[in-house]
Amino acid sequence: MWIDYLVWTLQNLLFPLVIPVVLLTGVILAVWVERRGAAFIQDRVGPNRVHIFGFRNAGLMQPIADALKLLVKEEFMPEKADRFLFFLAPALSMIPALLTFMVIPFGDVLVLGKYEIPLQVADLNVGVLFIFAIASLGVFGVVLGGWSPDNKYSILGGLRSSAQMISYEISMGLSIIGILIVFESVRLNDIVQMQGDLLFGFLPRWGIVVQPVGFLLFFIAALAETNRIPFDLPEAEAEIVAGYHLEYSSFKFSMFFMAEYVNMMVASGFIVSLFLGGWQIPWAPTEMLVEWKGPLVAAALQVGMFVFKLWFLMWVFVWIRWTLPRFRYDQLMSLGWRVMLPLALANIFVTSIVPFVLGVY
Secondary structure, eight states: OHHHHHHHHIIIIIHHHHHHHHHHHHHHHHHHHHHHHHHHHTTSOOSOOOOBTTBOGGGTHHHHHHHHHHHHSOOOOOTTOOHHHHHHHHHHHHHHHHHHGGGOOOSOOEEETTEEEOSSSOOOTTHHHHHHHHHTTHHHHHHHHHHTTTOHHHHHHHHHHHHHHHHHHHHHHHHTHHHHHHHOOSOHHHHHHHTTSEETTTEEOOHHHHOHHHHHHHHHHHHHHTTOTTSOGGGOHHHHTTGGGTTOOHHHHHHHHHHHHHHHHHHHHHHHHHHSOTTOBTTBOHHHHHHHHOHHHHHHHHHHHHHHHHHHHHHHHHHHHTTSOOOOHHHHHHIIIIIIHHHHHHHHHHHHHHHHHHOOO
8 A cells, every 4th residue: 555655656746846856956057067068169167166165076066156146136126117027927937947847758657566657747648739838838938027127128138039939939830740740649758659669670760860850940949949049139138238137136037047948958858759769778678678677777777868868958059059159130030931931841741741652651
């Protein structure tokens, strides 16, 4: 009986609590990766001065110092701001980012005797649609954050962001239609499971292999959705000072800041699940791993593989940010509507024809 209660607690209480904690802790590591990555690309040292009793740990103390600084800074609110919306906007940016990760599987079902524990908080039959539905709510946080302070630069940042996110969400949604055609499911666990198959007997049937154009379009759209360089027009310092979060300070500003990195982790996890095999280890299916080392070790290896792929993509996000220059706004919108949208539609057409012509899928 106590084992039944333990399994129920693990699935219904522990996982939903652990995932937000892991994501928020991952923000600290992501900030460190960002700073050290920038220093590496620009051939400089990076953060290394903050220490605790002399221990610098390669700059890992710097994000902790930043968090403490933001918590003790003075709270500021513009005189003409809408108080309710001003406080609501950071939460509307953070909460959808935390919720979307709940449907991403980070391991296969862990079988312990008669018990089956899915390594996923919510195994929804419409997991892909859930992520798009909840993630799209994040635009309200940015728009309200730009509008509520009654500041012209904030409003411009909010308008830029809303136009950018809506434009690239269309291409992002169309870019995965090919994946849904190939794997015939909108349930993320089904998509990841089918990526464990082999094409021609040796090539992993990952989404990036069967949908390379879809992967490229989705990745570019993910960069735009997370407002990362070269798509950081909503925060462009040269034109609009800091954009939609210009009037925010202290903890409310940190929520916008953390939401960006949480969105990066969610986007990376989603890309891993759709295009990079998810928790699948190439040429090592779950049955082989369980027979080799048992279910617990198999689950640990799969979770480790998922985390490795996710943080590899996080590094690519950092690499791109500190390598490419920012677009002009007309270039950004032209890329979204004149290049990515037609390519996404063409990819759907080609993907629909290929199975009948070649019989590959």
